[in-house]
Amino acid sequence: MLVSELPLPQRLARAVGNSSLSERVAVAQESVYGPIIPWARRSFFHTDLLGHSVHPLLTDVTLGSWISASILDLAGGSEARRSATLLVGVGLAASGPTAVTGAGDWADMRSTERRIGAVHALGADIAIFLLLGSLIARLRGRYTLGTRLGLTGNAIAAAAGFLGGHLALNRGTARRTPAER
Numbered sequence: 001m002l003v004s005e006l007p008l009p010q011r012l013a014r015a016v017g018n019s020s021l022s023e024r025v026a027v028a029q030e031s032v033y034g035p036i037i038p039w040a041r042r043s044f045f046h047t048d049l050l051g052h053s054v055h056p057l058l059t060d061v062t063l064g065s066w067i068s069a070s071i072l073d074l075a076g077g078s079e080a081r082r083s084a085t086l087l088v089g090v091g092l093a094a095s096g097p098t099a100v101t102g103a104g105d106w107a108d109m110r111s112t113e114r115r116i117g118a119v120h121a122l123g124a125d126i127a128i129f130l131l132l133g134s135l136i137a138r139l140r141g142r143y144t145l146g147t148r149l150g151l152t153g154n155a156i157a158a159a160a161g162f163l164g165g166h167l168a169l170n171r172g173t174a175r176r177t178p179a180e181r
Contacts, residue, residue, distance in 0.1 A: 010166075010170075013170070016116050016119050017112035017113070017115050017116045018115075019115065022115035022119050023115055025115070025122055026117075026118035029122065033103055036100070037103050040104035041104045053105050053168070055098065055101035055104075055164075055168075056164075056168055058098040058101055059161065061094040062091045062094040062098045063091070063157055065087045065088070065090040066087070066127075066131055066150065066154055066157065069084040069085075069087035070151055073143075073147040073150060073151070081143055084138070084150075085138040088131055088134055088135045088146075088150060089135055091131060092128065092132060092135060095124075099121075099124065099125075099128070102117075102120075102124070103121075105117070106118070106121060116163050117163075119163055120163035120164045120167065121160075123159055123160025126153075127153040127154070127156045127157035127160060128153075129153075130149050130152050130153030134150040134153060137149060
């Protein structure tokens, strides 16, 4: 199949995987996270127990909390502010183990997957910082700013999640056991 015949999302993922800029992101990620990567690979979060990575499971908790907070922000009115703030905090707490499992998985990747994973991680890092800013704004009573930061963080997390989903589902990087035939 020609590249031009691929659906746009697959062309985008392929472009990220083949980009020299993505390679520079991967090199930067290695220098920033280098000290924790060996630990992440040895941690109980990086396991073969499920037959696949724990990372996708944990992303559901993180992203589910943040998306739920944004739904409350948009539809819940001022009565939902406390619950939305709590959900942003839960998502941030879950983002730590989620990131550790992702780092452990990324350490095993090479070539195209490594580059896509690095851009995925960069997007996740940016989303985490935006949601942290959202939580701080909310705790200081600046709910409009907190909502905007949360929505922006969710949009970036969705883009990063697309790349993570591509890695796990299309490229098989989450698999811990041989594919069933």
